[in-house]
Amino acid sequence: MRKLEMYFGPQHLGMVGNFSITLQVEGDRILEAEANPGYLHRGFEKLMEQRTWMQNFPLVCRINVVEPDHIELIYAMGVEKLAGIEVPERGKYIRSIYCELARVASHLFGLWAYANMLGFDTVANWAMYHRDLLLDLFEELTGARVYHIYIRPGGVRRDFPAGFEDKIVKTLHKIGSKVPDYNSTFFENKLFEKRAKGIGKISLQEAINMGAVGHAIKALGMKYDIRKIEPYAAYDQVDWNVPTRKDGDAFSRLLAIRDDMIESVHMIFKLIDKMPKKGDVYTKTPNPFKWRIPDGEAYVRCESSRGELGLYIVSDGGLNPYRVHFRTPSYSHGLTILEKALVGENIADVGNIMISFYVVAPEIDR
């Protein structure tokens, strides 16, 4: 008997990100899957120990390419916690709006990836186009399409330009008007349902044991969302729900993503309505080159679009962090859960399952 060892990635059209899964295959069934990360390992946390607190901002956003904003946020929150800085009210609102926009953009990227994996070019193209509209907003706000470096300790870098809120609303309405199209061609398409239902299924017990977060656990009916549990920024100011599903397969995860996206859009509208119209957006911080943060350690967490994002940060009172360690949601998803979820599946579904867990390779490798 000859066993087949197949490589899914790194150079593979079905692989989003630089990641590799080694599959032991018999026929078209996967007997064993081994995640093989490290293609993007740059030693971020080591590099950050050699840079000053503010210099690290350009670095941290590169930990996750798809949604750098939450990583910026978590790092800023960590620094704030260590240094004991408070964020002004308007700054909090802007942070929330900005992060929710990033969440929508990231979900649209995920939609592109999933649709692309099924060979569903049409939806993929639409999703990518709509994401681009959001990136235009980011560009106007921050001057960059992808890596914005907008959030800083104590708030955000600059205030919204005039009329920006209206632009956000307009753009979101434009995307929202296409949601029925997405529903009819993608989410409610019988063939998509056939394809996605029942694959990559994990039970609640397994999910808890393997540290699933984000919509991987929301798709199992558990309302585990840091925005609710431990509200940060302005999430406790408005009223919103955590959408959940029951089945825990790729289909329910995808629907959880869609619901999350719609919920985010509604939340942005509410936040814009409730936002104080004037005020500071950041608190002043010392000269970044001489900024020493007192001795201490902190663990902060927030809900990125992939799930719980954490940062363990240690300061020894110097110019640089002593140790930073990011707890990224893709880490458990991509290394532990994926290996379990792939066993017994069809080789046609590897990419789909991977995307449905929202695995982003740079987050794992850091």
Next chain:
Amino acid sequence: MKKLKDKIEDLFDNVIINDFYQNRIFVKTNKESVVSLLNYLKELGYDHLALVSCVDHVEENEFELVYILSAYIHNEHENQEKTNIIIKTRISREKAKFTSIINLFENAEPYEREIFELFGVDFVGHPRLKPLFLEINYETPPFRKDFDTRKFVDDFFANIPIIEEIEDEK
């Protein structure tokens, strides 16, 4: 907050608990009682292992292993607070060795592999302690404080020659 703190203090010796900031409990303990403490907390409902980390305290010649727990389901009646419990323990830096906690939390597996690779801490009982991220072997595990990346870069990458064009002989 009081209740959990008291409970831990009652059951375990050698623990130092300080709530540094709001919503976080930092527990310092010796390495023997880490596993039993984790086990106890898991049974208490803190079933989500968020992170396993390691800090290199090079002056004290010790590694500090950090386990961060939280709960999936928050239930006020069963004394679960919306909090992260951070358990820290120190191990020796030479021939660093610790017990694996895979049996308790499955997702500790890649974290331990990572720490093994980047710090050189050996986890006893781990089924596949092989390199996770790195392709080549570094003499010192790169995340240790005594590994100087800038010196390594100068030694390793700067020494590789630039391609010199060979002129056509014909």
Next chain:
Amino acid sequence: MDRNQIGKWLRSPQKMSNKYSLHAVYFCTGCGIIEIPPSITTRWDAERFGIIPAPNPRQANLFLITGYVSLKTLKAIIRTYEQMLEPKYTVGFGSCPINGGMYWDSYNTIKKLDKYIPIDGWIAGCMPRPEAIFVAVTHLWTLIEKDMATGYIKYRKNYKQYRANQEKIYGSLDWPPLYK
């Protein structure tokens, strides 16, 4: 566009077809890949210029190295590059493959990519916008037109040096040399 000039096609079909049928290897080497989906989909529509992602290196002739290259990735890049068919073109995307970029002091990323494989052109920036890809492609067209995109010939000619550099990193490579 001179794609539509029949005279040019008759004079040099090879050059013209190489120019207007650039199938890119789909390899997400670094963060630059995030700008590839927008540029191949609705907004920028690279297919207008005949640029589409190819499913595997055998069918591709353009290698966009999108971002920093870690040591593990470099191995895959070399393997993929060697499996592409000649003529093949490489473009380094972003500042990281040029000189290490912001990872200049990282122990696990390559600082100068052209020490290991030949690069026909660079796109600077972190990260370059999709427009930059198209600018790079038009430059590549000019290079192809003037027979200056000769990275693959350079690779063949100086293979011993390239191989020596590659082996300096890994100690030894699994696969036998491509040329002699």
Next chain:
Amino acid sequence: MNILLMILSAIISLVTGMFFLGLARKIMAMIHWRYGPPIYQPLIDVIRYFHQRAVSHGFIFDLGIIISLIGSLLVVFFLPLGNISSFSNSGGLLVILYILILSPLGLALSSGESANPNASIGISRKLILTLSYEFVLIIILLSLMSQYQTISLQEIVMLQARKVWSFASWKLILPGIAYLLILPAMLGFRPFEIAGASQEISAGPSVEFGGKYLALNTINHGLLHFITIALFVNLFLGGGDLFGIFDSISGTFWGSFVSLIIFLIKMILIFVISVFINAVFPRLRLEQATKYILYYPLSIAIVGLIIVVAIN
């Protein structure tokens, strides 16, 4: 004369095949809200492939792909294109069915020699999918052959022109619907784009093809599009006939020309419909596709055949 017709039909099929490939890409781009490549982009690709230095894995790797193309071109000669038919009178539909085997078999041999499991999986998927739609196709052809009591395709087309198109005659409407249902599978379009699924198995059978091998494969792909649709037009839409309007000039040069144009227009219509289907569906898994084909089109086709047999 026969040789001239052969050359003509070969050229028509090659050109139309490449045109179809370009058209598919263009229409898909339009549906994506894109401008899309020029319609002759596949030709540019083929020229580029042809000038690349390919790798070969052995003798059969070369031979297989040649056999595949021979098989496809050979079928073209057996198909009446409008009034043009080179040798539609040697063996009829049975020979077409058999020569249609050559093309996948050649491809299978060639990619098997390349020793890549992706290719092998692709071939295995292709053969299984082909088996499942062949169940339907055979029944459809049998009901036509039983209905018209001939195995010659030429005669079927002629009888349709004289009576009524098969697709419109009530006895053969069920087989026609069944054929339309399996058409995407025969064309390799979504939801049946399973054999060459690039996101799953890196383009499947053609994974090791590059350079001229890929060029031949692309041409072959276009030809197979042509053949599949031409067969449908011939069997169900009366070939080059348009309700007998141009009967008066049949037999003349202009008659042949007009029938050819009508034939091509019908083909383009059918092709565009298939491309639309391609655009709005994701790819199915092999089992699901097989199950679908064996449930709906097969049962429709069997009912159709029973009706035909019962009435005769």
Next chain:
Amino acid sequence: MILFYMMIFAFVGAFLIYFAGKSFPRIKEILAVVISFLLFLFVALLYGKDFQINYHNFLGFHLFLRINMFSWLFALTITFLGFLSIIFSLSYMKDKKNNAFYYMNMLFVNIAMLGIVLAGDLISFFIFWEIMSWSTFLLISYKKGSALPASMKYIIMSIIGSLSMLIGILYLYDLTDTTIISQLSHIIRFINKGDVIFVVILFSIAFGIKNAVIPFHNWLPPAHSEAPSPFSAILSGILIKMGVYGFLLLFYVIIGLDIIFHLTGLTIVLNVLAAITIIFPTFLAILQNDAKRLLAWSTVAQAGYIFMGITYGTELSVAGGIFHFLNHAIFKALMFLAVGAIEYRTKGIRDLNSLGGFIKKMPFTFAAMLIGAMGLIGLPLTNGFVSKWLIYKTLILNGSPFLAFAALIGTWGTILYSYKLIHNIFLGQLPAKFENIQKAPFSMKMPMMILSTIIIFFGILPGIPLQFINKIIVSFGYHPLNVSLFGIVSDSGNLNIINILAATFVIGVLIVLFFRSGRKSVRVDQYDNYAAGSFIPKEKYSYTNSFYAPLDRFLNSFLKDYIDIFYCKSAALIRHFCNGIRKIYTGYVGSYVMYILLFLAVLIFVQLNWSVF
């Protein structure tokens, strides 16, 4: 008397080999080759003769040998394949023990089959039939071990068949007072139809068992896979076609056209059986992982085509059936020989999951296997195409579309399993342990070469064998086909191979020229292969295991050899029963035989008393 002397010569030669092998080991191979070649030569020289001789009288039975076009074609195939497989055996059997015995039995089988087709009366037919059965039994069990149960299965089925045939002969003798075939065909029209059907059923059991028609096929797959490969070729190529010969003899020579197709429902039943025999074994073959077992199931399926052809009863179908017999003998023998060559070089490995990449090492065997498979599928320009075309055409135009569907879908199943066979043995990655494997020896190449040539030759010029077949079907009372050298002409669709050949040739040359005008390609190693950016590991990067995995799962859920399971269950039941009544019935005779005997006795009893048939 030349026929008689020929048979005597052959028998003496066979014994001579055995005794020569004891004292002069070298000579036995030469002797075997020479004798089998002489037999082939004798038979070939008998072309066009038509006579019969009375060579012996026995208990009042007149024993006859006869030759005409019908038996000549079969005799020629038998001696030809016998000769080739003996040549193939030279290296295959070289290191095996007791090979004098093997060669003797090999010749015995050939002679017995020759006797069957030359027999002029039913008694000699039966005698030769028994010789064939028993020497086949000895050959199947040659390898011992797992071959023993296979051969037991075979011989039990054979005994049932022989008994049934014996009863049939006796019953016929009782009715007509003769066993001579030429006389029988005159007398039979005076017998009432019920008796004819009864005789047909009895004979059909015997012939159906040999021809492996479902539900009598279960002995074949194990027997084919366990027998030595050269003998598998004989077994599959011609031995099971003795059933076909028997059917043809019974239907067209003894009973005759006028009667056989007026028997109510008989042909329908037989046709349906044939359709089942095509479909189920085809899909069972896809599930097999043993190269020879796969070919064995394929043999059952192809026997179904032949059976379909000869029982459908139009001139096209009968011609197609006989032609397909001829073709099948050639390409299936070729494929068994090719597998035998692989088995010889790999020291007995024929598990499809552990081979791969042999094209680099054994290109000639690959070519032979490919041509064989092409014939088996029936691609144009190979012989299988013409015979299948004949069968399909008549099925479609005579209004049996469902039978035609069975036949056509069987072809697609054939593609699937033949590609699996070729892929898993010859394509894909070569395992490291076979890196030093050598090419097939010349004595194996030569038979394969001859057989491949014939496949192509008959494929391009189907007119030549069809001329002979035309004569045979005329002797059955059909109208002759309108055969040209390159095909068949008829009102409802022609076949013209020359068109296909010419077009293929021209297109082929053009495409090759076009192909060569492209840039020259570089030959690369099998390890220089796309693996998503990694260097592929040896041994692990090959897809052979469960090649049609989704289809396998689908078929496995319901497709099993139910009939074999039923037989085994009932045999166990009978054994149990016999154990219970051992006090009354002591001694072991074979519970199986007992069961069938009782059944036949009941049948006879019923027929004699009430004449139900």
